[in-house]
Amino acid sequence: MAGRLEGKVAVITGAGSGIGAAMAEMFCREGAKVIAADISGQQDAVAKRIGSNCIPFQADVSKSADVQAMLQAAITHFGKLNVLVNNAAIDGGMVPTGEYSEEEFDRVWAINGRSVFLGMRYGIPLMLKSGGGAIVNTSSMAQVVAFPTMTAYCASKGAVGQMTKVAAVEYAKQGIRANVICPGPITTGITAHMPAEYIEAVKNAVPLHRMADASEVAHLGVFLASDESSFITGSSILIDGGYTSL
Numbered sequence: 001m002a003g004r005l006e007g008k009v010a011v012i013t014g015a016g017s018g019i020g021a022a023m024a025e026m027f028c029r030e031g032a033k034v035i036a037a038d039i040s041g042q043q044d045a046v047a048k049r050i051g052s053n054c055i056p057f058q059a060d061v062s063k064s065a066d067v068q069a070m071l072q073a074a075i076t077h078f079g080k081l082n083v084l085v086n087n088a089a090i091d092g093g094m095v096p097t098g099e100y101s102e103e104e105f106d107r108v109w110a111i112n113g114r115s116v117f118l119g120m121r122y123g124i125p126l127m128l129k130s131g132g133g134a135i136v137n138t139s140s141m142a143q144v145v146a147f148p149t150m151t152a153y154c155a156s157k158g159a160v161g162q163m164t165k166v167a168a169v170e171y172a173k174q175g176i177r178a179n180v181i182c183p184g185p186i187t188t189g190i191t192a193h194m195p196a197e198y199i200e201a202v203k204n205a206v207p208l209h210r211m212a213d214a215s216e217v218a219h220l221g222v223f224l225a226s227d228e229s230s231f232i233t234g235s236s237i238l239i240d241g242g243y244t245s246l
C-alpha cells in the first residue's frame, strides 16, 4: 500500500531535534522525500538514520539567503516542492515585558516569525511551479494563551497564526493549503533545559496529565501535509492535552 505522502517532496525546518526530527522520520516512512534543515548540525544524524530519502541541509532560518538555498535544495535533489514545514523556533529569554531587552525580542522574532515569512515568501513560488501543495507552520498554544515572561515568543507565535491565514486565503485557488499546528507541552530539546519543578507544574496543568511525545505532533503534521486534509486550510489546530480548554 502506498504511503500517505507518497510522491511528495517536503522541506522541514528544525529537523535536527524534537518535533522536526520526528516529522522528518514519519514523513519519509509515509513515502515523502525530505530536506531536513537545521542550524545545529544534528540534522546530519537524523538524515543518516532515515536513509537516502532524507537529505540534511544546514540553514539559519532567520537568514534569507539560507532559506532560499534550503528551498532550492528540494528542487536540486528531488525536482519539486510540495510541502513546507516551518517548524524551527526558540523560546528566548524569560523576562517580564517591562524588562525584556529589545535585542532579545528582535532575535526571537527573526528565528520564530520572520523565518516563517521567509519560508512562505520563497517557498510558495516553488510550490506553485510544482502544482500546489501544503504549508504546515508550527506555532504553539502560546498563539492563543499568554505565557508570562515570554512576550517575544507569544508575539511571534501569534504572528505565525495570522501569516498562515493570509497565505491560506491568498493561495487557496492555486492549490496551496496552509495550516498551523499549535502544540502544548511536548518533550523535546526546547523543554529539556527547563527545571524539573517547572515540568511537573506543566504536567499538572494539562488535563491529560502528561507531556506529549514529538511523534504525537508528527502524526498531525503528516495529516496536514497529506491529501487527507484536503478541505482544511487557514486552520490553527491545538494539540495540547486539553491545556487551553481549562
Ligand SMILES: NC(=O)c1ccc[n+]([C@@H]2O[C@H](COP(=O)([O-])OP(=O)(O)OC[C@H]3O[C@@H](n4cnc5c(N)ncnc54)[C@H](O)[C@@H]3O)[C@@H](O)[C@H]2O)c1
Pocket: 013, 014, 015, 016, 017, 018, 019, 020, 037, 038, 039, 040, 042, 059, 060, 061, 062, 087, 088, 089, 090, 111, 138, 139, 140, 141, 182, 183, 184, 185, 186, 187, 188, 189, 190, 191
Ligand atoms: N516542545 C514544546 O513543548 C513546544 C510547545 C509549543 C510549540 N513548540 C514549537 O515546536 C517547534 C519545534 O520545537 P521543538 O519543541 O521540537 O524544539 P527543539 O529545540 O527540539 O527543536 C527546534 C529545532 O530548531 C532548530 N533551530 C533553532 N534556531 C534555528 C535557526 N535559526 N535556524 C534553523 N534551525 C533552528 C534547533 O537547532 C532545533 O533543532 C517550535 O516551533 C516550537 O516553538 C514546542
